[in-house]
Amino acid sequence: MRKRLAVLVAAAMCLVLVAFLVPLAILLRSVTADRAVTAATAKAQSLTSLVATSDAAALRPAVDQLNTTAGHPVTVFLPDGTVLGAPTPRTPGVTLAAAQGGSLTVDDAAGREILVAVQGLPRGTAVVRAFVDRAELTRGLGSAWLVLAGLGLVLLALGVVVADRLARSIVRPVHELAAVSRRLAEGDLDARAVPGGPGEVRSVAAALNLLAARIRDLVRQEREAVADISHRLRTPLTVLRLDAESLRDAGEAERITGHAESLERQVTALIDQARARDSAPGSCDAASVVGERAEFWSVLAQDQDRAVTVEVAPGPLPVAAGPAELAACLDALLGNVFAHTPEGTGYAIRLTGTSEGARLEVSDEGPGFDFDDVSRGASGAGSTGLGLDIARQTARASGGTFTVTREPGARIVLELGKPLGMP
Structure with missing residues (x-):
């Protein structure tokens, strides 16, 4: 924008300068030529009285004396x-001047002739000629x-410098607004724009500040709501454990109590996560977490006669995901298997290490997805649609990717990235 404004002003000034300087240049040329012609005319006219009253012998010294001065030779x-x-x-x-008896100005390639006719002589009309060469006309x-x-x-x-300064006073507040917007997008909800620049830019800055304040309030309300809902679950969990x-x-009793305690830990982690503001991504040993959750679900799989294949590479396999987050992720995927496939349907869990971190694959032998949209909140089986999300x-x-294959069966692949700072 700054460069465009400078180019626009430069173009406008070029047009103005051309419209002003070209006529002025033409006028200067005309004035310079007129000045030389006027001097030559005055020089020629200074001899007219002598030509009219003197003979050739008396006139010759005066003409020679006049030609000793520089420029405009006279004949x-x-x-x-x-x-x-x-x-x-x-x-x-x-x-022609002698025939007409008048004064003439004649242009040729070499310059300009100034011709002054002197009438009344006994034998006819004399002509005084002063010559202005082309160099003198443009001197x-x-x-x-x-x-x-x-x-x-x-x-x-x-003009360009002034335009650049003016454009800078407009562009700089816009860049500051963009920087504040990026900070908000990165999660810094306390970022605020300092109003400056033209009135329109100040209005945008004020609106952005209002938007940032509103976003902060909404996020705070959402976190508190999630934390409150999660906290309410502790009472029925306590009753269940008792x-x-x-x-x-x-x-x-020991088995059910263990399940209740595990669920309570998940609820606690959910509360902590909801109340956390800008925590850095966690990390864990994927092999340990996946192995523990696979063993947890294997008990229910035995009850439902499901064939289970678990292939976990020896650890440690550090990934950029907290243990609670990775456990919740695997629980959501396995929960979908148990909820949406008939009893007796087998499933497989495979975890392998990669150069970028780890690769987690969960697949089953069920009918696969019967819907195309796997985005957040979308479900074809009457569920909330949040498990895959x-x-x-x-x-x-974690810096990885998520891939879903619908047929045959369901196959979900997660590429998990390494924690920050690891080679």
Whole structure:
């Protein structure tokens, strides 16, 4: 924008300068020529009285004396054919001036003739000729044009500099607004724009500040709402754990209590995550987390006669995802398998290390997805549609990718990135 404004002003000033300087240059040329012609005319007219009253012998010294001065050689053509002064042939202009008895100005390739006729002589009309060469007609014109061109360039440079300063005063607040917008996009909800520049830019800055304040309030309300909802789950979880402890079967009580405690840890992690403002991405050993969650779900798989394949590469496999986030991601994917495939349907969990981190694959032998949209909130089976999005967000937050294959069965692949600072 700044460059465009400078170019626009430069173009406008070029048009103005051309419209001003070209006529001025033409006027200077005309003035320079008129000045030389006027001087030559005055020089020729100074001899008319002598030509009218003196003979050739008396006239010759006066003409020679006049020609000793620089420029404009003067020649006198008398009616009897005598030529006094600067030697030059009798030109058609001289003949025409003598015939008409008047004064003429004749241009030719060499310069300009100033012809003054002197009537009343006994033998006819004499002609006084002063000649202005082409160099004299343009003497000093080149330097004057250079001065005009230099003046034009100086004015153009000043105009561009002033335009650049004005454009900078407009563009700088716009760049500051863009910087504030980027900070807001990066999660700095306290970023605010300092109003400056033209009134329109100040209005945009004020609107951006209002928008940032509103976003901060909405995010705070959302975090508090999530934290409150998660906190409410603790009461029924506590009741569930107490009921499990009261069971007569010690093994069953221990198993259910373990599940309740695991769920309570997830709820606690969810509360902490909701209340956290700008925490850095966590990290964990993917092999340890995946192995623990695979073992957890294997108990339910045995109850439903599901064939389970677990292939976990030996750890550690550090990835840029916290243990709670990775566990929630795998729980969401396996929960989908148990919720949307018939009992007896097998599934597989494969974790391998890669140069970029780790690759987690969850597949099943079910019918696959019966819908095309796998975006957040979309579901073809009556669920909330958030399970796949949890996995997608986990992969992207780690710097990896998320891939879904619908047929045959369902196959979901997560490429998890390495923690920051690791080679």
